[in-house]
Amino acid sequence: xxxxxxxxxxxxxxxxxxxxxxxxxxxxxxxxxxxxxxxxxxxxxxxxxxxxxxxxxxxxxxxxxxxxxxxxxxxxxxxxxx
Numbered sequence: 001x002x003x004x005x006x007x008x009x010x011x012x013x014x015x016x017x018x019x020x021x022x023x024x025x026x027x028x029x030x031x032x033x034x035x036x037x038x039x040x041x042x043x044x045x046x047x048x049x050x051x052x053x054x055x056x057x058x059x060x061x062x063x064x065x066x067x068x069x070x071x072x073x074x075x076x077x078x079x080x081x082x
Contacts, residue, residue, distance in 0.1 A: 003054060003081040009074050015050045029071035037070075048073075055080040 003011070009029065016022045022037055033039050039047065044067075048059060057080040067073055 002056075003078070005074055005078055008054070008078055008081060009070070011054055012047075012051060012070060012073060012077075015047060019050060020047070027070065029069065029074065031070050032068055033070065033073070034068075048077075051077060056082065 013024065013027045016027050016037070017024050020037075020039065020043065026037060031037055033044055044064075048064065052059065055077065059077075059080065063076045064073075067076060
């Protein structure tokens, strides 16, 4: 299921709002995962795991070493939806 950036971000927002009780208004592409959304590394891993059903490729943990914002997450995940 190929998804564009907007569709992927929408799914990510749904996961954050429903599973992590994050205010929808706080979920932006510029939001820092740790400082703005108060997610720790375990939460971040759980967030990625919840996105797996929308991906068509294996997630490489190395790809997430430089991820800081939700925009970074979308950039890493988008190629995996093709």
